[in-house]
Amino acid sequence: METGMRVGIDTFSLHPLELDAFGQLDWIAAHGFDGAQFGRLGDDPGKLRDVRARADELGLYSHVSVTSPNPHLSKGTEAALVDRIAAEVARAAACGWRELHSSLGDDATRYRHDVPWPQHLADAARVLSRLAPCLRDHGSRINLEPHGDATTWELARLAEDVGGDVCGVCLDTANVLCFAEDPVAAARRAAPYTHLTHTKDAILYFCGTGVRRQGRPPGEGVLDWETILPILAEHEPELPLSIEDHKWLFDARIFDPSWLAQQPDLTRDELAEFVRLAWTCQEVIERGALPDPEAYEAVPYATQMEARLGAGRDHLRELLSRLGIDEAARRERAEPAAGEIQGQGHDRL
Numbered sequence: 001m002e003t004g005m006r007v008g009i010d011t012f013s014l015h016p017l018e019l020d021a022f023g024q025l026d027w028i029a030a031h032g033f034d035g036a037q038f039g040r041l042g043d044d045p046g047k048l049r050d051v052r053a054r055a056d057e058l059g060l061y062s063h064v065s066v067t068s069p070n071p072h073l074s075k076g077t078e079a080a081l082v083d084r085i086a087a088e089v090a091r092a093a094a095c096g097w098r099e100l101h102s103s104l105g106d107d108a109t110r111y112r113h114d115v116p117w118p119q120h121l122a123d124a125a126r127v128l129s130r131l132a133p134c135l136r137d138h139g140s141r142i143n144l145e146p147h148g149d150a151t152t153w154e155l156a157r158l159a160e161d162v163g164g165d166v167c168g169v170c171l172d173t174a175n176v177l178c179f180a181e182d183p184v185a186a187a188r189r190a191a192p193y194t195h196l197t198h199t200k201d202a203i204l205y206f207c208g209t210g211v212r213r214q215g216r217p218p219g220e221g222v223l224d225w226e227t228i229l230p231i232l233a234e235h236e237p238e239l240p241l242s243i244e245d246h247k248w249l250f251d252a253r254i255f256d257p258s259w260l261a262q263q264p265d266l267t268r269d270e271l272a273e274f275v276r277l278a279w280t281c282q283e284v285i286e287r288g289a290l291p292d293p294e295a296y297e298a299v300p301y302a303t304q305m306e307a308r309l310g311a312g313r314d315h316l317r318e319l320l321s322r323l324g325i326d327e328a329a330r331r332e333r334a335e336p337a338a339g340e341i342q343g344q345g346h347d348r349l
Contacts, residue, residue, distance in 0.1 A: 005233060005325055006061060007316045008035030008199050010244035011241060016302035021051045024263055025058055025124035031306070033313060035061030037196065037242035038099060045091055052095040061240050065101040066142060069127040070205060070241060072115050073105055075223045085142075086134040093138035099195045100142050101170045104287045107148035107178070107250070111262065121154055128162045135166040136349035141196055143170040143196045144304055148250065150184040153265035158195040170196035171232070172244065173223060180252045180266055182273040187228045191235045199316070201225075205293055210254035211278045214293050217245055217308040221316030222277045226319060233325045245311045247301045248292075 011024045019027060021041055028036050036055060041048055041064055047063075055062035066088040067081070068074075074081040092100055099123045104124050110117045126140065135141060144155050144167070152169070171194045176186040201221030202213045218225060232239050253259035254271065284290050301308075 001324055003122065005229070005239055005241055005320055006034035007199075007313050007320075008033050008037065008240055008242045009309065010037040010242045012039065013243060013245040013305070015246075016305055018083060020077060021047075025051070025054050025060060025062075026082045028059060029058040031310070033060075033243075033309075035065075035196070035240055035242065037180060037240070038062065038064045039101075040067070040088075041067050043088070043091065045094065048091055048095050052097065054293055062097070063101060063240065063242075064097050066092065068102050068104060068124075069131065069142065069144075070104040070109070070120055070124045071127055072113065072123065073109070078123075078127060080128075082130045084126075084127065084188075085131055089134055089138055089140050089142075093140050097182060098138065100140060101145065101196055101297055102142050103145040103147035103149060103170075105147065105149040107228075108173055110149045111259075117149075117262065121158065124156055125161055128158070128167050129154065129217070132163060132166045134183040138180075141166055141168050141195060143168040143194075145170040145198060146179070146186075147170050147172065148175060148177045148178055151263070152176055152181060152190045156189050156193055156233070160203055164302055165192055167193075168191045168195045172198035172200065174200040174202040174213065174215060174221065175227065177204065177211075177222075177274070178250045179263060180211070180254055180274040182270045183223050184227050185232070185270055185273070187231045191231050193241065194232060195236055197232075197239060199312070200244050201312070203285070203293065204281045206282055209250060209251050209256055210259075211252045211274065212293070213250045213252065214249065214297060215246060215273075217315070218243065219312060220307030222281050225316070229316075229319060229323060230323060237325070240307060241316055243309060243316075244270060245301075245305070245308050247297055 009028050014024055041051060051063060058202055067085050069085060071078045071081055104120060117254050146152060155169050168305045169190045171190045173183060176183055178192050199218055201218045201223045203216055204213055
């Protein structure tokens with residue numbers, strides 16, 4: 001199986017097709033992608049083994065998710081939650097899945113839950129610490145996504161506090177915009193801990209409460225991929241780039257003082273860069289070089305899904321090749337030319 005940065009799909013992107021895991025793998029392989037990032041696939045060990053075997057047969061990378069370690073999202077006791085996730089970790093490891101995806105909730109968890117958000121972070125850290133012996137026994141790690149809930153500042157601190165060997169980041173490259181983070185700075189913060197991705201792009205434009213984010217496939221938004229990809233590759237050369245594509249509009253309510261108060265890490269410089277990106281994108285929209293966002297959003301995702309996913313795949317692969325961080329470049333660096341093997345190579349500067 002090939003190594004290096006590979007371009008796959010988070011299977012949520014395929015939700016209009018209503019396929020099971022095996023159908024998703026077949027679709028992914030047939031459409032020229034390299035792998036699949038799944039959500040939870042259930043607790044049946046036989047099914048999990050069969051899914052892994054099918055992915056391997058197709059030459060695809062694959063990863064799965066586990067239950068959120070945030071105890072405020074669980075109906076049972078914290079001890080029961082720890083036992084449940086430990087069992088999921090063990091079943092995944094038995095299939096060779098050790099880089100695991102999860103999250104701490106969503107935007108409602110951060111902004112509208114009865115429990116203050118800092119308490120969610122502290123209590124999730126405690127659950128992850130209780131899971132650490134199990135994770136280390138299996139050589140596994142839970143990678144948390146910025147899912148409208150946690151910022152990259154918070155996830156980096158959580159990984160440091162719990163231990164980067166058992167807690168990492170699944171970097172959603174465009175969800176960081178929901179917190180008014182500069183996506184390049186966010187990538188730098190998260191890169192040392194990033195082992196999975198939800199790879200997406202977005203456009204930004206102003207609205208009544210601040211700035212609205214509309215998801216787009218990689219290459220069709222404001223993200224500076226030529227800068228972001230090498231940052232990520234430096235820390236994880238074999239990072240899977242799993243495109244997660246969907247519609248939905250999200251607002252960063254930067255005109256709301258109460259919202260800003262809930263972003264204690266947001267710096268003036270990053271907020272300024274975020275606003276600059278929004279202003280630049282707004283100008284492109286106003287001169288008609290981008291379709292009207294509201295009209296574009298009204299088009300059903302299912303009618304655009306295949307074209308959007310294919311465009312993102314092709315853009316990322318072209319960049320990986322041009323930047324010299326794709327698999328072919330890795331092989332070229334690793335394998336000396338015939339003349340060099342025979343002692344006839346030229347000196348390099």
